[in-house]
Amino acid sequence: MAGLIASVSGGWNGIIRKRRYWSMFGIFAIVLFFGYSLFILSTEYDRVSKIINFLKPNKNSEQENNEEVHLDPFIAELQAKYKPTLHRIDNSTFVTREGYKYTVNDTNHYFTEPLGKRLLILDADSRLETEPGHMLAPPPLTHEDIKRGTAGMMNHFLYAMIHGYDYRLVKSPKDPSRHGTWSKVPLIREALKTHDFVVFLDSDANFQYYNLPYEWLMNLWGVNGDTLAAMPEDPNSKVNQDSNGWVLWNTGFVTAQQSERTQDMFDRWDNCPSGERYKECKHWAFDWAHEQAAFGAFVRYEYEVGKDLIAISCMDGNGASYIGDKKCGGVFVSHHWGDKDRTIKQLYDRLDGHSVEELHRHFHENQETYYINAEKHTYPIKDLTI
Ligand SMILES: *[C@@H]1O[C@H](CO)[C@@H](O)[C@H](O)[C@H]1NC(C)=O
Ligand SMILES: *[C@@H]1O[C@H](CO)[C@@H](O)[C@H](O)[C@H]1NC(C)=O
Numbered sequence: 001m002a003g004l005i006a007s008v009s010g011g012w013n014g015i016i017r018k019r020r021y022w023s024m025f026g027i028f029a030i031v032l033f034f035g036y037s038l039f040i041l042s043t044e045y046d047r048v049s050k051i052i053n054f055l056k057p058n059k060n061s062e063q064e065n066n067e068e069v070h071l072d073p074f075i076a077e078l079q080a081k082y083k084p085t086l087h088r089i090d091n092s093t094f095v096t097r098e099g100y101k102y103t104v105n106d107t108n109h110y111f112t113e114p115l116g117k118r119l120l121i122l123d124a125d126s127r128l129e130t131e132p133g134h135m136l137a138p139p140p141l142t143h144e145d146i147k148r149g150t151a152g153m154m155n156h157f158l159y160a161m162i163h164g165y166d167y168r169l170v171k172s173p174k175d176p177s178r179h180g181t182w183s184k185v186p187l188i189r190e191a192l193k194t195h196d197f198v199v200f201l202d203s204d205a206n207f208q209y210y211n212l213p214y215e216w217l218m219n220l221w222g223v224n225g226d227t228l229a230a231m232p233e234d235p236n237s238k239v240n241q242d243s244n245g246w247v248l249w250n251t252g253f254v255t256a257q258q259s260e261r262t263q264d265m266f267d268r269w270d271n272c273p274s275g276e277r278y279k280e281c282k283h284w285a286f287d288w289a290h291e292q293a294a295f296g297a298f299v300r301y302e303y304e305v306g307k308d309l310i311a312i313s314c315m316d317g318n319g320a321s322y323i324g325d326k327k328c329g330g331v332f333v334s335h336h337w338g339d340k341d342r343t344i345k346q347l348y349d350r351l352d353g354h355s356v357e358e359l360h361r362h363f364h365e366n367q368e369t370y371y372i373n374a375e376k377h378t379y380p381i382k383d384l385t386i
Helices: 002-055 059-069 073-085 148-163 180-191 214-221 260-270 279-285 290-297 342-350 353-365
Strands: 093-095 101-103 119-125 166-171 197-201 205-207 229-232 253-257 309-312 333-335 371-373
Touching (some): 073 148, 119 148, 119 180, 148 166, 148 353, 180 197, 180 260, 180 290, 205 342, 260 290, 342 353
Parallel strands (some): 119 166, 119 197, 166 371, 229 309
Antiparallel strands (some): 093 101, 197 253, 205 333
């Protein structure tokens, strides 16, 4: 009897145990299934979301529209003020103040829509101070106090705000191993990790037409999907040529487009003075013209000019109208190497003192957006989010 009961109970136990096995197996299978699905979803997520984003029509203009809703009232007012005067991106011709007619080539209408915040106007300096007249000084910024460099930066900031571009002023870290002008190279590279286009300008270079969108200028200069970077030629004199007699390009005004190849090009450029890739490059760490000479003498030779790289004429993007050499008129972007006070004069010629103060006040009140103190970063700069 006891044996029977034992065997029966053993039988029940066996059945219960089997059921437990089955239900455990079931739970295990469900967990496995969900786990696997999650794994697939997570690995495919990037790809799938890219495809979905790609299929969505006008994703960027949608984003821009959303941003417009949250546009700062000061900027909204500023944009509304300039809107009636803006030159259309698709208008092929532009007539300058002097009456010269510029026409975009029929094959160069690559940009048709505003780039908005995908385009960054970038300023950088290691010597940013808070004394009166400087960009970082507390308001008001007065005509009496304003410094030349500040006037240049205010020109860049205003241009960015009018067109809805992004803007950053970066306090760059000092690098004891090379001259300060080199810092623009890693900064542009880092900025290209968060922006599709970066336009860097020295503080003595300024935009001549607030109403002319940068997309229009890039069409004029033939920038398209293949372009890695565009820079203006220097005045063609012996001191501005590389050892082969090829005129250098001015790195005080750099337009760069995000791509893996662009990142690679900026790495080569930034590493030039190490002498690893280009043996003769070491001395450009401190010898003038620093990063400009390094790019001209080595880096640009590895790329196709006219396709990867674009040389903007000195007339369009370097010098200024009052400079003797009439080949460098600075028509669209002037570079006032001869008379740096011109940035101040031109700022107040085109904007009254009150508006300058208001614009600077807006910069000051939104410094967490527009200003990055990268002073404490060390070289090589990596993962500085601009
Ligand atoms: C294009 O711009 C010029 C000014 O440079 C203007 O005179 C002309 O009317 C514009 N054309 C169109 C179609 O908007
Ligand atoms: C535009 O066309 C002219 C004449 O065909 C040519 O000389 C010039 O290089 C072209 N410019 C660009 C940016 O493609």
